[in-house]
Every structure is written in structure tokens, then in C-alpha cells.
Amino acid sequence: MVMHYKPTSQETPSDSELKNSSHQALFFKAQSSDALLDETLQEALKKAKGGFIEKRSQAIADVESFDSYKQQAQLVKNHTLDHLAYYLTQFEENVVKNGGHVHWASTPEQLNNIILHICERRDAKFVTKGKSMISEEANLNEALEAAGIDVTETDLGEYIIQLAKEPPSHIIVPAIHKTRQQVEALFRETHDLGERDLDKISALVDEARLQLRQKFLDADVGITGANMLIADTGSAMLVTNEGNGDLTATLPKVHIVTASIEKVIPDLESASAILRVLARSATGQPITSYTSLFSGPRDIEDLDGPDEFHVILLDNQRSQMLGSPFEEMLKCIKCGACLNHCPVYSAVGGHAYGWVYPGPMGSVLTPLMTGLKQSSDLPNASTFCGRCEEVCPMGIPLPELLRQLRNREHEEHLTPWKTRFSLQSFMWTIQHPRLFHWLTKMTRLILSNSTLTHFFEKHLFTSWYNSKELPKNHSKGTFMEQYKQNSKQKKK
């Protein structure tokens, strides 16, 4: 069963728009309202809430100066983005020097084509995958399955959502929206379990380990993502806790790394700076269980490892962000801290956002990668509380980027006309103080009349009034009315 959103309170887009995998982002508002009513989802979100926040804050309290760690990591990224062409070239040269291959994909479709080409050439039947957000961008699993290839996600969270035929709802914890009971039900449905007890989480983890172990051993091609690409050594760095990425990269004959172009950094010293902030921001660990550096196919003497090593570099609009007001977004290291600390994400979960990247970072990336028109709700889905920017290890000004997208929406006339009209009128009025103060007086008079107030509550301010009382002015007038009167009296 494929997850399907039924928009309840918005018009449906045309069929051509539906073909775009990002179309679900169009329904954020309806999806978020549904999510709030989904009791199982809310139960899962409640369990997740707080844990990440607490662990992260402990992890950064444990080091002398996390701010200085952040500065170093930001220095690295700023410098690299200023010289991206150089470092990409250097990375490519060095991968080749190590005996690997580099491929370039402008679009997600091209990335899929390259992978299919490699799989076809090696006659691959079974593919294992480590978690890769890039492959989610490309919807790679669907492309592989269409080509008759058996593909298995090996990260436990990814495996669970693959069984459920759902997209990830978090960039580092893809199945955060599932309760253990749901996972158990999925395993019972898809695995041959008999009467075995799966009550405990440990039993579920063991079951997945058992199932996936054989997949690792059988795979012809292993596909992983990369947290960083090291230009100086021509290596892909992978950060995981489960070890699934390492098994995926080690056991099959072919290892394919999928990464986006902004993942490149100058050297291993730079990688150290980013490692220091990555796991602390993501899971609250000083470092994850496994940090691995892959640099090509096996050597002649090696007893294990793939005999082919490929890196596919995906652009997908990133080169367009460079030099634009959204360049800062390319500093994102996908730690997920902004999701974990976002009040909106915590309330509605990741699926409401409708595409692979949820939360604040997703609300910036989705419009840039899939079109603002298809995701015009997302930049507005923020209270601008600023917590995302505060916890972002790369100091990305997420609220400001969302604000920039709102500017674009206004410029491109993507906002509903009612909103547009009211905001424009308001902004015009506040440029005319006399009119403004006359109107505030009128508003005050209207709101002091209970019949009129009632009309306003029912017809104009419904979305507020549905859950909250309208504010009341308990005084004799607006502040300005009273102040002016007081001043007059004083003069007398």
C-alpha cells in the first residue's frame, strides 16, 4: 500500500503536477492538520520529542566550547563553497588516482540512469543500500525496481519504511513516525516469523539483523551515501551507527557512492572539524560508532572489498543556489538538529512536508529543488521562533532564508489574493498615521459592540476564533486615543 495523502481542505492540482514527486508538498496545510489528528503518529512523535534535544544539549555541554567547534566547521564550508570548482576537480582527480570512477548527474533522473547502467553492466540482481538522502531525492529504489532489480534498504529505519512503502519522515531517523507495535506488525506481515515473540525492541532489532545479514552477503552492488567527500585524498566519508553502510560498502563486488556536489571539502583536517559538530548535533554523540573513509576498490592484496568503486555527484539545483541568496543552505551537513528543535516539525512529523526533506531545512530545500509553486506552503510553515538557526551547527540563517522565499512568493504572485490584499492594505495604511489611528479607533468601537464582535468572530477571524478568544481591549480607547486625551487634559 503506497502512502497516499487525501487533501481535505484544498483544491487538487492538475494531473501534470501530480506526476512530480514533490507534489505532496503542495498539501502541507491539509497534511499537517491530518497529522495532528493521527493518534499513532502523535504517540510516536511524543516518544521522540525531547530525547534528541536533551542528548544534544548534554553533548555540547560536555565540550569546552561548542561555539568554537561550530566556527571551525563553518570556516571549512565557507572556504569550500568559495572554491567549489577547484575542490570538485581535485576530488575527481584523486578518486581516479585511487582507481575509482567519478560520474556527474545534473538531475536525479541522470543519477538513476548512471546507477542502472552500472548495475546492468555488472548484471546485478541484488542491490543493498545504506541510507542516502540523495537517492531519496532521485527516488532511486523505484527506478531500480522498475528495472527488475531487488533493492534492500539496510539502515534499520530505512528498512522499516521500505517495508511500509513510505518515504522517510526524518533525515537521520527515517522511521521516527512508527511505533514499535507498527514495526512488529510490518515484520509479521513480511517476514516468515511463526509464533516468535517480538514484544521487545531488541527482538525487533535482532529480527532485522537476521533478515538483512543474508541480503548483505547476497548483494551484487552496494549503494551508500556520503557525509563528506575529501578532495585531497579522493575519499568518501560515511558516518553511521549501525555498521550497515560499511557492510554495504565492503561485501558486494561494486560500491557506488551517491553524493551531492556540496559535500566535497578540502582535506581530512577539514573533515575533523565537521565531525566534531555532526554527531553532537544529530544524535548527541561525541562521534558515531562508525566513521569510515572509502577510497577506491580493493587492492590486489586485499582479502575483501569491492572490485569497482564509483562516486556519482548530483547537482539537482545546487549549482544554482551557489552565488544566490540561498548559498548558505549548501553549508547544511544534514544533521537534523533543526528538525528536532522545530515546534512545527515536532507537532506534525515529517510526512506532512510532502518531500524527502522535512522541517526547516526542508522548507528551504524543497521549494528550491522542486519549485516554489509546488511547495508554496512550506516557507510559511514557520513561527520564526529562531530555534533552528540557534541549533544549526553551520549557522545557517534558516528563518531569513524562509523569509527570502516568502519574498519570492509575493513577487511571483504565489500567495492567495486575500492574503495579498490584506497585507498590502495594511502596509499601505501604516504609512498613513492619521488614517491608521482612525481605523484603530473604528476597530476598537466595532470590537466593543458584542453583535459586531460576534460577526467578526464568525466571519473574519474564524481561523483564530476556532481555538482562541479574540483579544479584548478592556480600556476606554486605543492607547493613542487615551494618550491624546490625557495630554489635552494636562495642558488645560
Add this chain to the structure above:
Amino acid sequence: MASVPNTLQSTTPKVALFVTCLVNQFRPNAAFAAISLLEHAGCDVIVPEAQTCCGQPGYNNGLRNAAKETAKSTIKLLEHYDYVVLPSGSCTGMLSKHYPTLLSDDKAWKKRADNLSNKTWELCQFLVECLDAELPPHSGLEGKTISYQDSCSCKRELKNTSAPRQLINQLCIGSNVVELNDTESCCGFGGTFSVKYPDISKRLVSEKSQDIRSTGADVLVSADLGCLMNIAGYTSRTATSPIEIRHIAEILANKRDVPSMATCSLAGSGVSGSDVSDNGASGSKKW
């Protein structure tokens, strides 16, 4: 360019109060309280009558050019005073942080925006950091439990968390100050967010309101009217026992004769602030 007024000439600084559009419309008492606090601290308070709104609704909703015009007229109106003080974190942030960004591509205006930014203060921060002010005498809070909600703009944009607490502690002889369990979370107001996404906003404010309840606070104050309207609006709808919700200036200035922002519709009629102490969730209750 006008010369900067020489503050050394007189010991009483000329302070322009920018009351903000929400206070003007819905909570004049907060502005009167602010005036009284500033005057008590020895300021010459002026309320420029041509003030309207700082332009935040347009700025945050993509009307950048309109916001620029608002910024310019606000700068013109306020730049000649020694200080500009606002009873709101988010509007202070607009003037002091966002005007300079908004006008950054125009050198002359950027300079004027920076100049204004340097003398713009949120009320509590101004009282504590700039004036080291004494509070006027107060009464009526004895035995009450008071809690403070950090607005996100005060907390993150202005890094202003200690000044309001310091002030509350000053007046709390004989009363109890409690922190919310979660002082980091947004109340779900977010300006136009609260009307664009009412369901999410409701969820967030319901969590905030539960937190407030769980502290057993009789009085909740904050330095931003938006958050207060949001919390009070929700509390009025759902509360079974009343809670006194006010702008922080009102309790600091001992101006509690205007009713609480939250009514208690479920318990019957609107209950005024001064009535609360007798039948409210008492501060002596252990939670």
C-alpha cells in the same frame, strides 16, 4: 543629517516610546505601565503621535519593499530621540536587527538604520541594562506565584532572558517565581502563522498552556503582546480556573487595575485580575 542630541546637556534622557500596534489596539495598559516605569526611572518619555506599526507583518510575509518604506518612515520619526523603547521583543528586533538588514543596499539609510538600532531597547532590557532602574512601589502580589514566558524574539533575537527575570525577582517579596518546564519552546503565535496554520498553532499553544498550568502559576507575564494574546486567547477558551495573564510592564508598574487578558469562560464570567487570588490555582499548592 541632523545632529545627534547631546545627552550630556540634560540628565533626563529623552525616550521615545514606540507602543507597537498590538499594544495600542488591545492593551493600552501595557503602554501606560511602560510610561510610568520609564518616568519613575527618571526619563522624559515622549510618545510620537505619528507612530503606527513597525512593518513586521509585511516584512515577514514577503512585502519587502513596503517594509522598506515603513522602516524609513519609522526611522525618520524616531531617530532624533536619545533612546527608543518598545514594550515588545519582536518589534524591538524589527527596529534594531531587521531595519539595518532591510536597508543594507542604501548606504545613507543603512547608516540611519544603524544609528536607530544602537539606541533602540526592549523595555525590560532598557530598565536593567541601561538605567539600572528601581521599580515603583507595588502591592497585591503577595502569596502569588508568578511565571514568565520568554518570547522567542526576546530570547533569541535580543538574547534578553535575564533582564525580565531580574525585574520580576525585584518585586517578588512575598511571592513565588516559577520557571516553566520548557522555557525554549515557541507558544505557536508567530504573527500571521497563527491564522495561516491555526491547527498547528493551537497544538503549540495547548502545550504551552499545559506547561503554564503545571507550574501552578497564578500570574503569567511576558514582554510580547503577540504571545500573550495567543496564550490568553487559548486559555480563555479552555481554562476551568482563571489565570492572570498580563504584559510584564503591568506588574512591574503595579498597574493591575485593568482585568487579566485571559477571561475564564468555562468558569463563568470574565474574572478580573484582582479577584484571582481568592479562587485561583493557589501558589501554595505543590505540583
Add this chain to the structure above:
Amino acid sequence: MSINLNRFNRVNRKKIFNRIERTQKAAIPQAPKRPPLLHPQLDISALTDIFLSKFSASSSTFQSIDCLSLVPQLVLQYAEKHSANKTLVTNLHSILTLDETPLDWPETLSLSPPPATGNEAIGLSYATTAIAETGSLVLTSSEKNPTTVNFLTDHHIIILNEQDIVPNIESMWERLSLSAGNMPRAVNIITGPSRTADIEQTIQLGAHGPRSLHLLLLTQR
């Protein structure tokens, strides 16, 4: 589907670089100068203590040894405590120098040569270096130290020479002295056993890789 991959790559590469180079100078020949970075400084005199405390914090265990000949007995003890299956995969003998006495493996342990196949319960390898800052062991892949041993076994035992502990991540890279064209296929920085918190954010050890990690620290006496 068949594409001419070389041509495909050339065309795409050019397009991507054109877009990047709109905003910055074309791939300049000389290397840009990366700004200098600060490294956290550690108390060098307490490296081993710092390392062991961080290492233990990652749900790992350790024993100190002063001689490699103790290894077989300790491995057996560990196996008896943790595993019904007494199969061991290792290439340890290959790192012993000629003047060292060959290891005397007890018969109860069934030894198999690498690579690991997934049937062996215990893997024994050695760390090239270790990082005090993070409590991590660093293993470089080679014929002597194959990567599968690190990930396919249920219990992973690693030998580390105390002298190989370095202060921070940067000094670890320096110690490995890696350069393109000369890279080990894999470098594994290992900090604790395999773990997952993917179900209800509850940490479980042994997701796909080893369920436990044990260190034999070879000290200089």
C-alpha cells in the same frame, strides 16, 4: 537501457561546472589556501586515561596486557563469557615480528583465516592508531587487517598498542599519513559496538555489526 557513460559524464560535468563557474573563477590551477583550523588540545600526559574513559563511555570494555602471548587465553575467556559459538576469524599472526613467539591458540577456539564470512562469532584485529579525544580505535584495511572482520562478527576484539594513542582526530590523520593513490581501501574509525535507535529512539547494541567491542591494550612495562 544503454547510455554512453563517458560522453554522458563529460556533458553533465561541463554543464555543472559552467553553472558553478558563473559565480566563481574557473577551476584555478593553484590550490586555494584553506584557512587554518583550531584543534582541541588535550593533556598529553594523560592520553591513555582520557582515551580509556571515552572508550568506555561508548559501551565498550577493555583489558590491559603487557605481552601479546596473553592474547589467545584472553580471547578464549571472552568467547566463553559472551558466545556459545567459539569460532574466531583473525589474521593476527601476520603482524607478529620474527622475534616474537608464535601465538599458542587453545584448541577450544576454532580459528579461520579472513575474510570473515558471517559464520564466525569473534573477530580479532588490531588498531593502527587510536584517538583520545573521542575514544575511537582506527583500523586501516589491508591483507593483515581485512574490513569484514570488523563488521561481520558478533563480537569484535581489537588490540591496540598504547603508544599508538594520539590526542585528537587531526593527529590521527597525521599519524596515518594518507595520500591519494596510496590510500588503504577503507579506514574505519570505530567507537563502540554497532548500535541503532531507529525504533522508538531506544538504543540497541548490535544492529548489523558487532554486538560488543573489547579492547586489549598492550602497555609498555
